[in-house]
Amino acid sequence: MLSNKDSPVSLDQRNATRLRVLEHIRTRGATSRIDIATALNTSPATVTAATADLISAGLIKEVVGESKSKSAKRGRPRVLLQLDGSSYFVAGLKIARQVISVLLVDFEGKEVTLHTHSLNKTSMSPRDLVKTIYTALEEACSRTEMTIGDLSGVSIGIAGLVDAKRNFVHWSSSLTERNVDFSRLFKEYIPCPAFIENDANLVAKAEQLFGLGIGLRNFLVVTIEHGVGLGIVLDGKLYRGERGCGAEFGHAKVQLDGALCQCGQRGCLEAYVGDYALIREMTVATQDRKPETVSDIHERANSGEQMAISVLNRAGQMFGLGISNLINLFDPECIILSGAQMSFEHLCSDEVMDRIQSGVANVDAPLPDIKVHHWGDLMWAKGAAAYGIEQVSILKVKELPTNAA
Amino acid sequence: MLSNKDSPVSLDQRNATRLRVLEHIRTRGATSRIDIATALNTSPATVTAATADLISAGLIKEVVGESKSKSAKRGRPRVLLQLDGSSYFVAGLKIARQVISVLLVDFEGKEVTLHTHSLNKTSMSPRDLVKTIYTALEEACSRTEMTIGDLSGVSIGIAGLVDAKRNFVHWSSSLTERNVDFSRLFKEYIPCPAFIENDANLVAKAEQLFGLGIGLRNFLVVTIEHGVGLGIVLDGKLYRGERGCGAEFGHAKVQLDGALCQCGQRGCLEAYVGDYALIREMTVATQDRKPETVSDIHERANSGEQMAISVLNRAGQMFGLGISNLINLFDPECIILSGAQMSFEHLCSDEVMDRIQSGVANVDAPLPDIKVHHWGDLMWAKGAAAYGIEQVSILKVKELPTNAA
DNA sequence: GTTAAATATTTTACCCGCTGAAATAAATAT
DNA sequence: ATATTTATTTCAGCGGGTAAAATATTTAAC
DSSP, X not given: OOOOOOOXXXXXXXXXXXXXXXXXXXXXXSEEHHHHHHHHTOOHHHHHHHHHHHHHTTSEEEEOSOOSSXXXXXXXXXXXXXXXXXSOEEEEEEEOSSEEEEEEEETTOOEEEEEEEEOSSSOBOHHHHHHHHHHHHHHHHHTSSOOGGGEEEEEEEESSEEEGGGTEEEXXXXXXXXXXXXXXXXXXXXXXXXXXXXXHHHHHHHHHHHSTTTXXXXXXXXXXXXXXXXXXXXXXXXXXXSSSOOOOOTTOBOSTTOSBOTTSOBSBTHHHHSHHHHHHHHHHHSTTSOOSSHXXXXXXXXXXXXXXHHHHHHHHHHHHHHHHHHHHHHOOSEEEEEESSSTTGGGSSHHHHHHHHHHSOOOSSOOOEEEEEEOOTTHHHHHHHHHHHHHHHHHHHHHSOSSOO | OOOOOOOHHHHHHHHHHHHHHHHHHHHHOSEEHHHHHHXXXXXXXXXXXXXXXXXXXXXXXXXXXXXXXXXXXXXXXXXXXXXXXXSOEEEEEEEOSSEEEEEEEETTOOEEEEEEEEOSSSOBXXXXXXXXXXXXXXXXXXXXXXXXXXXXXXXXXXXXXXXXXXXXXXXXXXXXXXXXXXXXXXXXXXXXXXXXXXXXXXXXXXXXXXXXXXXXXXXXXXXXSSSEEEEEEETTEEXXXXXXXXXXXXXXXXXXXXXXXXXXXXXXXXXXHSHHHHHHHHHHHSTTSOOSSHHHHXXXXXXXXXXXXXXXXXXXXXXXXXXXXXXXXXXXXXXXXXXXXSTTGGXXXXXXXXXXXXXXXXXXXXXXXXXXEEOOTTHHHHHHHHHHHHHHHHHHHHHSOSSXX
């Protein structure tokens, strides 16, 4: 009798097909089997098999409705397939300085509830952080009919250097310790799969699944907030680097021995563009009237204050220089500038775009698209949720039986 | 009767396996089938099939000799497989400013002959360039018993912005025209498959196949010569960007509105590090004693001339800044500094390494290796040959019959 | 209203590449 | 000479995918 052991190659192959079908449905919305087969360049028979598996797992469902693509006049109508949001739920968390945001979403990414948990310290020990995350999750669930046990995945975004593959945080301003392996702590406190990632990478995932990156395979997402973050998507996947700490754009050096940065080094982009940098500059220049936020600086600039204009202007020039370097290196399809607040117009001005243009090696081919995306406050948590949905999709597909039931 | 049409998926799958086996033999040298099966995590039966195909195509051959890995005391001895260099020959060309270097190699990369064809102009029309390439190829072949018709591939390295997938050159200092599609010209003049690529990408290929990049999957190669070039290898493949003009490191901006560069922009790394930049600086500072080469500057620095020391020092600082930015973005396994001449010690000094170290976001994990590779003068042409061998390998594998003969 | 045509999906028979087990090959130890 | 060990090849079978046929479900035509 021959072995019945699953050959790993074949298993991976089939799951890869299932995942490709699932991803296509997620990005394109309600689609028919025949359209999926055409789009994925595969046979209808394969799509029938894959979708049957996904339906049995509760990941997708058949819906009634009109096909968006060419509607035939005659013949059997197409059956549309859509994500089934109701089977699984995921929590996306963003660890910010003052607050943890918890966004509970269904499997389509639709918001179930949002909860904000205040922090009294801007940094804490890993164990305390995970305990606080658990509390925040419980509070969020208590607003719904769910319990933590109903969650299929928890995804956590944090600023800093994170090796997501290992749930390992090299360093984060939210932690009092370096080199933290969260996988053990998660197993101890969180009763479902949990993932931690760099926050900018998560926003990149959100752009890819729900935002301006839908359908793109090579793009960069630059996040603008307290600091400057970067997410790199190459060939449809997040690029993280060998040790998981690549895509450090905020601390790219734009000036030899330049301004002092939070990180202790000199000349970092963030030291010219980050909000704390702008506030510091304004404070030095106008001791008596310290601005509280970047919006304050904007207001003063709009009302004609030369110093404010100059500060914002230099930030824009440095930012443009950094972006042009990204284009020179990556030559992406698109760069998405993502921010949750409206306080980064000075980084999207015509002058900045001119600076970018003038810094890119000149070819007679159109520049990559530079798109500005003003998200709501939920940007970061949505990013975490997007990543969680993706990871849980992978887990659920792997759990599918090898042979049809 | 059912269709016998090859399903493209399966065909690609088998060819991918054949190529993986071929690549393994190329990088590891003489190896037995059992070792290949273990290394590629596949079954001996598959390796038997793949190697039989590769042998019938003349790509590899069985050789006698001792296995390098654990030699068993008893049992059937392992049969070693090695590249068969004698079946196919490839020409690697480097278009430099004064000269075209032609390196004829066998399929193992062993030099058959080297020929240098002088140019009387530093730039010419695309058609003239291809004609000149043909002449240079003829001259090189005439030194051997080969003719151009015996070549299985011609690979051409050129400085500038090249979209290798399309054999399209956006811009090159060696051409009097922009936006040149070489595929038609190659068909017209070159009687075998021909490929054109950015020269730094080719050096990266050479490092991957023959040099310090063997076995690495994510590394960067920085070339230092007249200008500064970059080749990016991610997941074992050259990363070229969406329009094929990524990896432009020489024109990355390291200073806002800085020194004027050849390219017409300001603040490019090359404008601080390129040899013409150093010579220009020295000329301004010491009008009466213009240095001819970077080596001259080195000599003067070694003999204690402050101005020369200062010029080289600043170049090193700027270079270190650029490298640290690469590490921050890519977090590679390794960065290889490749140069054909010995005139870049000032870019590998301890001060430069300190500058790199101090510019990399700090994690408690070892920095990527920074390796210095002093090639001979053949560096560029060897790179072209490496790329040619790889491309021809792919072509030959694709030409294999679907069913065993 | 019935039938024909059109189109979507499912079923079925089979192809292809890979695998494990068995067979074979080629050496050494006894 | 025979047993043992190890490498390679052969071979039957598995799993995923496909083309073609079958089936399902609609509209158009009469």
